[in-house]
Amino acid sequence: MYKLTIEETAYFCQPDETVLDALLRENVNIPYACKKGTCHSCMVRSPDTPPPEAAQAGLKSTLKKRNHFLACLCHPEQDMVIKLPDQSEFYTEGTVVANEMLNRNTLLLIIAFKDAFEFNAGQFVNLQRPDGLTRSYSIANIPQQSNTLEFHIRRLPNGRFSEWLHDEIKVGDSIAVSEPRGHCFYLPERHEQGLLLVGTGTGLAPLAGILTDALAQGHTGPIYLFHGSREVEDLYRVDEMRQLSEQHENFQYMPCISGKHVPEGFIHGRVNDVALASLTDLKGWRIFLCGHPEMVNQMKKMTFLKGAASADIYADAFTVSPT
Numbered sequence: 001m002y003k004l005t006i007e008e009t010a011y012f013c014q015p016d017e018t019v020l021d022a023l024l025r026e027n028v029n030i031p032y033a034c035k036k037g038t039c040h041s042c043m044v045r046s047p048d049t050p051p052p053e054a055a056q057a058g059l060k061s062t063l064k065k066r067n068h069f070l071a072c073l074c075h076p077e078q079d080m081v082i083k084l085p086d087q088s089e090f091y092t093e094g095t096v097v098a099n100e101m102l103n104r105n106t107l108l109l110i111i112a113f114k115d116a117f118e119f120n121a122g123q124f125v126n127l128q129r130p131d132g133l134t135r136s137y138s139i140a141n142i143p144q145q146s147n148t149l150e151f152h153i154r155r156l157p158n159g160r161f162s163e164w165l166h167d168e169i170k171v172g173d174s175i176a177v178s179e180p181r182g183h184c185f186y187l188p189e190r191h192e193q194g195l196l197l198v199g200t201g202t203g204l205a206p207l208a209g210i211l212t213d214a215l216a217q218g219h220t221g222p223i224y225l226f227h228g229s230r231e232v233e234d235l236y237r238v239d240e241m242r243q244l245s246e247q248h249e250n251f252q253y254m255p256c257i258s259g260k261h262v263p264e265g266f267i268h269g270r271v272n273d274v275a276l277a278s279l280t281d282l283k284g285w286r287i288f289l290c291g292h293p294e295m296v297n298q299m300k301k302m303t304f305l306k307g308a309a310s311a312d313i314y315a316d317a318f319t320v321s322p323t
């Protein structure tokens, strides 16, 4: 058992417990969301002692050097003094400038900033409520489109954060937004390479950013976007995507419905099955997978088995927070 000291109060971390679980058990108010090392919302600092290497997985080297680490990945190897992050260190205040429905359960939220917000299309940020509740959301626009970020937020029944955004947040409200995170974005290289984009539900958000970026940067290889849901009412931006595919010869849009009622112009089947049946050889392709964790994990394996190099497979699984 190791001692964790925060502002001169001592807490104890049981064997096999992470620092995050120990602090939550002790009722310390620490932001967190995914508990898997993805969202980085539980980043803290150990000013005096280097944290275990595994607790710094995925952090920038500048943060590593300053002994930042992820509390959810940290199994202490000695007693630690811990500094909780100062809110202003990683968060910027933005103002909501638009909130409207994209379909029956998906909200379009646009947040504006005073200064330029630097990001790559397809990355995600953490949004934070004034009480500290934090969730990750993908950016759906590209950086060139002004000092705004666009999000697509699905309402989860009894979801604490998504219902708050749907029901309470209004135009003019301010909201805390973290630095951009994640590696699922388009790099303007190998313009002739095939791009396969597969998403479920609001997985379209990062894919829309990646697609817009690739087209704007003059990507010449074939680009396939497969967007799926159970019912047609849960797809969105269908007309815009169809229009884009008319404007760009190399872009194919495949809206997929897994439920029984499939209107004309839509493909019947689960999005992963349809994508894999349509493209049988993925050697040399770049793959982007976003949305339901099961779909993302299955497609990572299958696209690799169909020839894509693992370094060319980018994925964002929309894991929900454990209850």
Ligand SMILES: Cc1cc2nc3c(=O)[nH]c(=O)nc-3n(C[C@H](O)[C@H](O)[C@H](O)COP(=O)(O)OP(=O)(O)OC[C@H]3O[C@@H](n4cnc5c(N)ncnc54)[C@H](O)[C@@H]3O)c2cc1C
Pocket (backbone or CB within 6 Å): 034, 038, 039, 124, 135, 136, 137, 138, 139, 152, 153, 154, 155, 156, 157, 158, 159, 160, 161, 162, 163, 202, 203, 205, 206, 316, 317, 318, 319, 320, 321, 322, 323
């Ligand atoms: C990298 C990343 C990017 C993300 N991007 C987006 C995005 O662009 N858009 C978006 O909408 N979300 C996105 N998410 C998911 C988002 O972060 C939240 O997890 C989601 O909004 C739910 O949060 P909540 O507080 O509303 O729900 P919570 O209060 O956290 O409730 C979650 C709980 O709901 C239950 N639950 C899980 N799935 C379902 C379901 N299908 N139906 C009913 N109940 C369920 C589970 O018990 C779960 O514990 C992303 C997640 C990650 C990790």
